[in-house]
Amino acid sequence: MELKRTLLVLSLSAIAFKGIAQKAAIIAEDTLAKTKTESTTTIGGYGNAFYQRNSSTKTANVNLERFVLFVGHKFNDKISFFSEVEVEDAKVSGGEHGGEVAIEQAYLKFNLNANQYITAGLFIPRIGILNENHLPNSFNGNERNYVETYILPSTWRELGVALYGNFNRLPLNYSIALVNGLNSSAFEHGSGIREGRYEGRNASANNLAITGALQYYQGNFKAQVSGYYGGTVGASKTDVDVLGLKAGTFGTPVAIGEADVQYSNNGWSARVLGTIVSIPDAFNINAAYHNNTPQTEYGVYAELGYDLLYTANKQNQKQLVVFVRDEKFNINSKIPSNGVVDAALNQNHVVAGFTYLPIRNVAIKGDVRFVSTAQQNSNYNLVNLGVALSF
Amino acid sequence: MDRRLFVKQSCTMCVAIGAGLVIGSISSCATLPVYKTAIADNKLSIPETLFANSDFQIIQPKDFFYNIGLRKEQGGSYTALLLKCTHHDNQLIAMGNGFKCNLHGSVFDNEGQVTVGPARAALHKYHTEVLAGQIIIHIS
Numbered sequence: 242m243e244l245k246r247t248l249l250v251l252s253l254s255a256i257a258f259k260g261i262a263q264k265a266a267i268i269a270e271d272t273l274a275k276t277k278t279e280s281t282t283t284i285g286g287y288g289n290a291f292y293q294r295n296s297s298t299k300t301a302n303v304n305l306e307r308f309v310l311f312v313g314h315k316f317n318d319k320i321s322f323f324s325e326v327e328v329e330d331a332k333v334s335g336g337e338h339g340g341e342v343a344i345e346q347a348y349l350k351f352n353l354n355a356n357q358y359i360t361a362g363l364f365i366p367r368i369g370i371l372n373e374n375h376l377p378n379s380f381n382g383n384e385r386n387y388v389e390t391y392i393l394p395s396t397w398r399e400l401g402v403a404l405y406g407n408f409n410r411l412p413l414n415y416s417i418a419l420v421n422g423l424n425s426s427a428f429e430h431g432s433g434i435r436e437g438r439y440e441g442r443n444a445s446a447n448n449l450a451i452t453g454a455l456q457y458y459q460g461n462f463k464a465q466v467s468g469y470y471g472g473t474v475g476a477s478k479t480d481v482d483v484l485g486l487k488a489g490t491f492g493t494p495v496a497i498g499e500a501d502v503q504y505s506n507n508g509w510s511a512r513v514l515g516t517i518v519s520i521p522d523a524f525n526i527n528a529a530y531h532n533n534t535p536q537t538e539y540g541v542y543a544e545l546g547y548d549l550l551y552t553a554n555k556q557n558q559k560q561l562v563v564f565v566r567d568e569k570f571n572i573n574s575k576i577p578s579n580g581v582v583d584a585a586l587n588q589n590h591v592v593a594g595f596t597y598l599p600i601r602n603v604a605i606k607g608d609v610r611f612v613s614t615a616q617q618n619s620n621y622n623l624v625n626l627g628v629a630l631s632f
Numbered sequence: 633m634d635r636r637l638f639v640k641q642s643c644t645m646c647v648a649i650g651a652g653l654v655i656g657s658i659s660s661c662a663t664l665p666v667y668k669t670a671i672a673d674n675k676l677s678i679p680e681t682l683f684a685n686s687d688f689q690i691i692q693p694k695d696f697f698y699n700i701g702l703r704k705e706q707g708g709s710y711t712a713l714l715l716k717c718t719h720h721d722n723q724l725i726a727m728g729n730g731f732k733c734n735l736h737g738s739v740f741d742n743e744g745q746v747t748v749g750p751a752r753a754a755l756h757k758y759h760t761e762v763l764a765g766q767i768i769i770h771i772s
Contacts (some may be wrong), residue, residue, distance in 0.1 A: 283720055285736075285750065313720050318697045323720065323735075352697040355715075355723060367734075374737040376750060405734075407725055409666045409692070414725060414734070458727040601749035631736070631750040 285311035289377035291384075291606070291627025297619075305331040307377070309345060321350045344441055346398055357406035363398050363441040367405075367416045367454040368467045369499050370514060371395040377629035378604035381546055381564040381596050384625060387588070388540030388570050392516050393499065394435035400444055414456040422448035423495055425473035425486075425526045430533040431586060433572050434495055434518060437473060445475025449490050461506040469497040473526070484529035486522070493522045508551025510562070515541040524577035533573070533580045540570030546596075560598040567591050587615035594625070604629040670694040676769040678702060680762060688742075690715075690726060691769070698723055700758070700769065701731065703742060712758040712769045713744045719751035731755070 288308040294301040308328045315321040325345035333340035348362030365372045371380065371389040375396050380386070389395045401420030407413065421444035423437035439445070450471020457464045473495055474481050478488040487493050501514035516539065520526065523536040546564035550557070572586040594608025610623040665686055669676055671693050682689050683704045691700040691712070701713040715724040717733035724731040724740065730747065731740045739748035744755030759770040 281721075285719065287750070311720070315721055321721065352723075355692055355697055355699045358723070373734060376736055378749065379737050409690075412726075412728070458725060458732065460728045463727075463732075601746065602752065632752075 279315075280317070281315045283311075283313045283315075285313075285632050287376045287378070287629070287631035289383070289627060289629035291625050293383070294624040295621065296623070297621035319352050321352075323348060323350060345396060347441075356409065357404065359402065359404050361402045363400050364403060364418075365396050365398045366401075366403065366418045366420060366452045366469075367456075367465075368397065368452060368469055368497065369393040369395060369516065370465075370501055370503070370512065372397055376631040378596075378598065378602060378631050381544065381562060381606070382566065382592050382594060382608045382610075382625070383606045383627040383629075384610065384623075386542055386544075386566065386568055386592075387590060388514065388516065388542045388568050391433055391435060391572055392518060392538055392540035392570050393497070394433070394438060397438060398440055399438065399450070400441055401449075412458050414458070415454065417451070417453040420450050420452065420471075421446055422450045422471040422475070422491075423473045424475060425493055425495075425520075425534065426530045426532075428526065428530070428532045428534045430583070431572065433535065433538050434520075437495075447475045447477075447488065447490070448472030448492060450495075461504055463503045465499075465501050467499045469495070471495055473520075481529075485525045486529055487525075493526065495520050508548040510546045510548075510564075511544065513541075513543045515539075524579055527577055527579045533576070533583075535573040535575060535580070536577050537575035538570070538572045539574050540568070542566055542568040558598070558600045560596070560601075562596045562598075563594075564596070565591070565593045584615040584617075585619060589613050602630055602632050666690045666692055666699075668692045668694065671696065671771055674771045676700070676771060678767040678769065680765050680767055693771075699726075701726060701742075702760075702767065702769070708762075710760040710762070710767050711743070712760050713740075714756040714758065716756070717751055718746075718753040718755065719749075724755075 286309050290305040292301060292303040306329065310326050313321065313323045324347040327343050327345045329341040330339050333342050344363060346364055348360045348364040351359045353359065367373055369389050371385055372395045385395065399420035401418055403416060403418035405416045421439055423434055424439060424445065425437055427437045428434060429436045448471065450469060452469040454465055454467035472489060472491040472493060474486050474488045474493045476488060481488045496519045497516065499516040501512065503512040518538045520534055520536055523534045526534040544564060544566035546562045549561045549563060550559050568590040570588060573583055576582050591611045592608055594606065597605045605628055607626050612622060613620045667678060667682055667689055669678065669691065676691060676693055678691060687704040689702045691702050698714055698716045701715050703711045705711060715731055717724055717735065717738055719738050720735055722733050722735040724733050730742055736750050737748060738746065738751035740755050741747050744757060746752060746754060761768050
């Protein structure tokens with residue numbers, strides 16, 4: 242009798258819970274769909290892990306490269322918050338080298354109207370392709386392309402304020418942002434300007450940067466031009482005068498230009514990107530910090546892919562993209578007279594492989610990266626196998 | 633080829649292609665039709681005559697933070713899509729053959745179905761009806 246009563250209570254509870262759950266799901270769906278002033282919190286994330294074998298060292302390693310959680314909160318129709326918290330290499334332990342925990346983005350978004358909004362906080366400016374579209378199941382290859390890693394240091398987030406918008410009558414989008422500048426004393430030989438990013442941690446606000454982009458969408462084409470100009474010295478004028486550097490908002494500047502075109506149609510996809518970085522006062526930076534800063538660095542890449550499972554049926558989510566990409570970049574294309582040319586930083590990479598997506602949010606990837614440099618006897622390849630996801 | 637020349641030519645080519653696409657589009661009047669109106673009684677009223685020369689119109693309701701994509705279907709009915717990404721609520725950009733979110737790269741086709749993630753849910757469709765030459769979009 243007691244057992245029957247317990248079963249009855251459990252059954253009724255299950256039915257009631259199921260009803261509540263269904264109702265909650267419907268409410269959640271409705272909340273997403275409507276645009277009324279309702280406070281909502283959303284979560285998401287992405288991650289990737291891969292195995293890599295190096296033919297030169299004849300070693301292999303496997304790593305959970307990135308795991309990122311998004312949290313967004315909509316306060317009302319005008320104001321929302323968005324954040325990304327990233328863990329690189331799975332583990333960060335005190336006193337040990339490697340791994341990183343970082344706030345990748347944390348900004349407030351203020352909607353002005355249906356075409357314009359302002360962001361303020363730590364965000365990723367629109368420079369290149371990968372900065373804005375860095376989810377690992379959205380690009381081919383286990384590794385991010387090297388041009389947008391070493392020449393354009395993606396993902397490049399800084400503190401500041403930005404205006405995003407699009408025109409009513411033209412297929413053009415624009416963005417302009419004012420952010421903190423770079424730190425030239427942290428530039429390192431072999432990585433260009435990458436180590437000079439503050440990424441939201443105690444950034445100098447004495448030196449600033451302006452960045453802007455213009456995007457054009459039409460059918461299967463997307464084209465973009467973007468630029469960056471900013472100072473790299475945050476110390477006071479009296480401190481840097483003796484070093485021969487210029488302080489101030491745009492003192493000792495870095496200038497970047499970038500252009501890219503993307504195309505996608507009937508299973509084919511193609512993208513081409515070119516970028517150039519100019520540091521006109523590299524001589525003075527080298528004299529002050531001895532970090533072999535280049536005066537000019539550049540990178541270009543072109544990628545072609547085809548989805549072998551492409552069908553006109555849009556409900557089919559499976560994709561098997563085979564691709565090939567050629568990346569050419571030179572981190573010390575022009576070195577000032579007090580620097581040293583490193584031929585190993587003039588590289589050409591050919592990457593070929595596949596990306597299999599059983600569903601749109603999950604990718605299984607395999608690729609080979611053939612690396613050749615201007616340095617003699619330094620050619621090698623990297624075999625990569627991995628998985629990626631986003632939600 | 634000389635490296636500097638290669639860089640210069642590559643950059644010039646990219647800028648030229650980009651500029652060519654933009655100028656070509658503008659000169660051929662590839663503009664997006666936009667109609668501004670106000671919401672009254674949770675409804676939008678759009679003149680059907682707007683679709684005399686086009687089967688797509690962006691509707692921009694006053695004091696609304698998202699556009700609505702309104703498409704005339706072959707049977708004469710109308711589909712109204714809320715141009716709000718179902719991933720993280722960002723505004724969408726009309727591309728001509730679909731809608732794109734710049735926040736994480738989600739893409740939706742003209743029917744509002746997801747073609748590129750991370751978004752998983754289709755765009756919200758509003759109920760529409762035609763009354764006396766006016767397309768009524770029910771905002772609910």
